Amino acid sequence: xxxxxxxxxxxxxxxxxxxxxxxxxxxxxxxxxxxxxxxxxxxxxxxxxxxxxxxxxxxxxxxxxxxxxxxxxxxxxxxxxxxxxxxxxxxxxxxxxxxxxxxxxxxxxxxxxxxxxx
Numbered sequence: 001x002x003x004x005x006x007x008x009x010x011x012x013x014x015x016x017x018x019x020x021x022x023x024x025x026x027x028x029x030x031x032x033x034x035x036x037x038x039x040x041x042x043x044x045x046x047x048x049x050x051x052x053x054x055x056x057x058x059x060x061x062x063x064x065x066x067x068x069x070x071x072x073x074x075x076x077x078x079x080x081x082x083x084x085x086x087x088x089x090x091x092x093x094x095x096x097x098x099x100x101x102x103x104x105x106x107x108x109x110x111x112x113x114x115x116x117x118x
Contacts, residue, residue, distance in 0.1 A: 005090070012067060025108060026059075059104060063101075067097065
């Protein structure tokens with residue numbers, strides 16, 4: 001097993017742990033957030049605001065589901081394309097996971113700043 005496979009397999013637990021911590025943070029923040037919260041956060045600013053604080057629970061739950069769905073053992077057992085395609089698929093899924101992690105951390109940092117920043 002090469003080093004990337006080890007990193008890919010161990011990163012699954014890291015991602016799940018961070019998303020569970022975000023879910024716990026959502027439970028705490030829910031009571032302190034105003035009625036209008038950011039619904040879409042871009043790289044530099046909040047792009048849209050809206051009512052519905054339930055969205056802060058949906059993001060970590062979706063990302064936990066997404067992490068479990070892209071765990072490569074499930075994909076590899078169902079679709080076997082060969083070693084080169086498997087490596088490309090792992091690189092793509094790992095990059096997608098990192099992107100999701102970055103934006104979820106960015107979203108929760110905006111929520112924390114909104115709640116406790118002023």
